[in-house]
Amino acid sequence: MHSGLCVVLLFVLAAAAPITATAEPSVAASSFSAAYWGEMILHPGLRFGWERRFLGTERHALVGGAVLGGYFHFRNHLALAVSLEGGYRFTTSSTFHLELLGGLGYLHTFVHGAVYTPQGERFEKVIDLGRPHVMPVLALGGGWHGAGWLLPAGRRFVRLQFFGQYPFDGFLLPHLAVEIGFAPEAV
Amino acid sequence: MTFCRSVLLLLVSGILGCAGDDYFFLRHKGADMPIWVRGEPSSKLFLLLLHGGPGLTGQHLQILGGFERLERRYRLVYWDQRASGLSQGNAPASSVTLGQFVEDTALVIGLLRQRYDVRSVFLLGMSWGGAVGTAFCADSERAAMLDGWIDLDGTHHEREDLAASIAWVKLRAEDNITRGKRPGRWREVLSWYDRHPVIDPESGAIDDAEETTHYIHLDEAGAYLYDETVKPSPWSWKIFSFYGLGQYSFFAESLHQVDVYEKLDLDELDLWSEVEEITLPTLVLWGRHDGVIPLEQGEKAYGLLGSEDKSMVVFEQSAHGAPLEEPDAFSGAVSEFLETRRRDH
Numbered sequence: 001m002h003s004g005l006c007v008v009l010l011f012v013l014a015a016a017a018p019i020t021a022t023a024e025p026s027v028a029a030s031s032f033s034a035a036y037w038g039e040m041i042l043h044p045g046l047r048f049g050w051e052r053r054f055l056g057t058e059r060h061a062l063v064g065g066a067v068l069g070g071y072f073h074f075r076n077h078l079a080l081a082v083s084l085e086g087g088y089r090f091t092t093s094s095t096f097h098l099e100l101l102g103g104l105g106y107l108h109t110f111v112h113g114a115v116y117t118p119q120g121e122r123f124e125k126v127i128d129l130g131r132p133h134v135m136p137v138l139a140l141g142g143g144w145h146g147a148g149w150l151l152p153a154g155r156r157f158v159r160l161q162f163f164g165q166y167p168f169d170g171f172l173l174p175h176l177a178v179e180i181g182f183a184p185e186a187v
Numbered sequence: 188m189t190f191c192r193s194v195l196l197l198l199v200s201g202i203l204g205c206a207g208d209d210y211f212f213l214r215h216k217g218a219d220m221p222i223w224v225r226g227e228p229s230s231k232l233f234l235l236l237l238h239g240g241p242g243l244t245g246q247h248l249q250i251l252g253g254f255e256r257l258e259r260r261y262r263l264v265y266w267d268q269r270a271s272g273l274s275q276g277n278a279p280a281s282s283v284t285l286g287q288f289v290e291d292t293a294l295v296i297g298l299l300r301q302r303y304d305v306r307s308v309f310l311l312g313m314s315w316g317g318a319v320g321t322a323f324c325a326d327s328e329r330a331a332m333l334d335g336w337i338d339l340d341g342t343h344h345e346r347e348d349l350a351a352s353i354a355w356v357k358l359r360a361e362d363n364i365t366r367g368k369r370p371g372r373w374r375e376v377l378s379w380y381d382r383h384p385v386i387d388p389e390s391g392a393i394d395d396a397e398e399t400t401h402y403i404h405l406d407e408a409g410a411y412l413y414d415e416t417v418k419p420s421p422w423s424w425k426i427f428s429f430y431g432l433g434q435y436s437f438f439a440e441s442l443h444q445v446d447v448y449e450k451l452d453l454d455e456l457d458l459w460s461e462v463e464e465i466t467l468p469t470l471v472l473w474g475r476h477d478g479v480i481p482l483e484q485g486e487k488a489y490g491l492l493g494s495e496d497k498s499m500v501v502f503e504q505s506a507h508g509a510p511l512e513e514p515d516a517f518s519g520a521v522s523e524f525l526e527t528r529r530r531d532h
Contacts, residue, residue, distance in 0.1 A: 040436075042432055043432075074432060075433060109275070111219050113210045116211060116212065118294055131277065167277050168277065169218075169275075169276065170279075171446055175438065
């Protein structure tokens with residue numbers, strides 16, 4: 001929880017800082033990224049990703065990679081996720097970019113609270129080993145290339161994301177999330 | 188490390204306004220059902236709430252003034268039924284039955300008795316919870332787990348309740364036309380019912396799509412709230428800490444409502460014979476202006492109750508939400524019933 005808030009603060013400060021936009025965005029062929037991952041915006045988490053440009057140019061790129069992350073929804077659940085995601089990124093000459101990403105992953109959730117289960121006449125407190133889920137992901141985002149006070153030069157991004165949790169009582173439970181992160185310039 | 192974790196949890200709990208309460212889960216037959224115990228920690232009287240819907244969460248009830256007042260004196264237990272509200276897991280469709288909800292209720296009471304020094308347990312069911320509570324209390328063995336039963340605007344017979352609510356909307360529509368309140372709109376509503384009976388007059392089958400439209404009309408006619416201005420401000424910290432920062436999940440509650448309603452198939456729900464079998468001390472509470480399950484249905488339930496110790500209170504300024512609309516009268520009526528029927532004196 002505490003670390004999540006620190007990361008939020010970090011990104012808010014970085015986003016508010018004066019940006020030094022570079023004339024020619026140097027989008028590396030492969031890059032790492034770190035982001036605040038907020039389920040329903042306010043339930044804090046972190047995501048770390050690696051991506052590679054597979055096709056296209058720096059202006060029109062098809063990218064793909066892997067992402068690892070988790071978030072905490074107080075008194076509801078703790079989630080850990082790993083996914084393969086890819087999509088299209090359009091970068092303008094003025095360093096701004098728009099992107100549409102999709103993917104598929106694995107989500108493991110643990111309920112947040114003690115779990116009791118009936119054993120004959122009594123109830124036993126059990127260790128929650130969590131539940132497995134398939135996680136489809138769809139995200140629409142944008143950002144810019146620049147340098148701020150606290151972060152090195154690189155790509156900053158904000159994404160609105162929908163991801164699913166299946167099965168959940170027999171159906172696909174959608175989640176809305178926001179990702180606010182950055183990918184440093186050089187690998 | 189343990190100390191740091193405790194301090195952190197205390198801090199988070201304090202920020203979210205939930206210090207001193209308990210939150211845990213009952214895992215049974217594929218479902219992880221959250222149980223939130225709030226209220227006066229020294230009280231050995233537990234009031235277990237059966238929420239409405241089916242499919243809604245019961246945890247938002249702690250925001251309502253009537254329950255806030257009761258928490259000052261008693262332990263209130265907000266439990267979400269399987270495949271409902273904020274419950275999690277993967278409950279099989281075959282387990283989403285009234286019988287299973289009743290079994291789960293008994294387990295929740297058993298778990299409370301194991302975790303706490305419980306002297307008295309009362310059950311309060313509202314709307315759909317009235318059906319779960321009625322089915323629970325009709326069995327004498329299960330009823331022995333309780334000190335009393337409170338039926339708040341409860342449903343007992345799907346078709347009859349629906350027919351009564353349709354009649355209520357039509358009456359309200361005619362009244363609005365007479366008073367000149369959006370007469371065009373209410374003529375349109377009356378005309379819709381002429382073409383869409385909702386309940387087939389010959390087969391008795393309920394048309395789900397028409398029933399959905401009927402619920403829209405109910406809302407428009409003020410069937411849920413007699414006075415819309417009593418709605419709590421969405422900007423209060425208590426609401427933000429529950430809906431924004433707390434355990435609430437919009438998508439889970441919304442989809443559970445649709446899903447559980449389909450799985451339960453309530454068209455044949457008829458609990459009048461179960462009402463007759465209830466012998467527990469019973470308090471029936473109803474809103475005078477309830478259009479969802481109109482007052483005559485409550486009066487019928489009260490008349491059929493098998494209990495010799497029964498009473499009924501009608502809230503004159505309420506529709507389907509007395510704990511919100513008349514919190515003092517509601518908590519007063521419930522407190523009086525609890526104090527005179529509790530067995531732990």
